[in-house]
Amino acid sequence: MNELIKTYQSKMEKTVSVLSEEYASIRAGRANPAVLDKVMVDYYGTPTPIQSMAAVSVSEARILVIQPWDKSTLGPIQKAIQASDIGINPQNDGTVIRIVFPQLTEERRKEICKSVRKQAEESKVAIRSIRRDANEKLKAMKKSSEITEDDQKQLEKEVQDLTDKYCKNIDDTAAKKEKEILEI
CATH class of the missing domain: 1.10.132.20 (Ribosome-recycling factor)
Known part of the structure; x- marks a missing residue:
């Protein structure tokens, strides 16, 4: 029973x-790595979560920094974030990708x-x-x-x-x- x-x-x-x-995963104005949980990057033909390809950290209250282990994946990661429903444009400086969360x-x-x-x-x-x-x-x-x-x-x-x-x-x-x- x-x-x-x-x-x-x-x-x-x-x-x-x-x-x-x-x-x-709800974007609430603060940087939260969980917003990237559902974002998949096409990595050599395999959908791969960003957390498996890069270190994701919060550098400031509203800035998320993505540092890929393989620099050649910067472009695909940026494209995957742009194609997702996060609604924020990532900034790529050649070594890391920054996502700045605007004030709500x-x-x-x-x-x-x-x-x-x-x-x-x-x-x-x-x-x-x-x-x-x-x-x-x-x-x-x-x-x-x-x-x-x-x-x-x-x-x-x-x-x-x-x-x-x-x-x-x-x-x-x-x-x-x-x-x-x-x-x-």
């Missing part, structure tokens, strides 16, 4: 971790916050979907006499408690990200 609950708990944890990864306008901050709330709501919908799947599984187990009605009620309560816990976790994560965006 606990195995069943653990299965659904791990699905809920995965949903929250995916949301956290998405939040990490108030309007842009509000747009980003709206996106953060939307992603949080989508994650909560996913959590509730996991709860529904768990409850359907418990009803099927009760119907096939694998568990008693009391067990079903107890397990449904545990699933609901997990749902509440992870939805609150999502709300807290979203509030923290919104605060970070608005304070920059």
